[in-house]
Amino acid sequence: RSSSSEEKDTLKPAQSRRKDQSRAAYIGLSLTHIYWQRAFTERKERHIRDLEAKIRLLTTTTSILQSDNERLKLMPQQVQTENGILRATAPTSPPLARMSTFVDDPAPLPRPRSRNNAEPGLELARSRGPSTTSTCTSPVGIEESHLLSTSETWNVLRSNPFYLSGAIDLGQVAL
16 A cells, blocks of 8 residues: 555645544544533533532531430430439429419409499490309409409409500410
C-alpha cells in the first residue's frame, strides 16, 4: 500500500476535498464528543458533591434526632420520680378522684348577699326568671347564702362586660 501523500496525489481534487471535509467533521465530532463528555463528567461530579453534602446533613440531623429521642425517653422516668417525691412530701389531702375541678351536678352555687347593681350580669341573671335557691352552711362561716344554678352562673359569666368586650375567654378560664 502506498503512503497517504501518494494517495493525495492520485486523488482527484473533489475526492481530496471530500476526504478533508470528512476528516474535519470527524475531528469536529471528536471535539464535540470530548466537550459533551467533559460536561457530563462535571455534572456527575457536581451531583456527587451535592449528594455527599445531603448525606452529611442527614447524618447530623439523624444524630441530633437520636439524642433528642434519648432525652425524651428519659423524661417519663424523671416525671415519675418527681411525682413520687411530690406525693411523699405533699400534705395529706382527699384523693384526687373525689375532688372535682368544676361543678358536675346542677347544684346551685353561692349567691352574693347584697343585691348591688355594681354587677350587671347578676341583674341579668335575676331578671331571666326564678331559680332554684337553697340555703347552705359554708365551711368559711357564711350562713344561709343564696345560690345560683349552674345555668344562672353561666349567664352571669356570659353577660360580664369583660367577656362581652373580649378581654376574657371563658374557654381559657381554669377553675
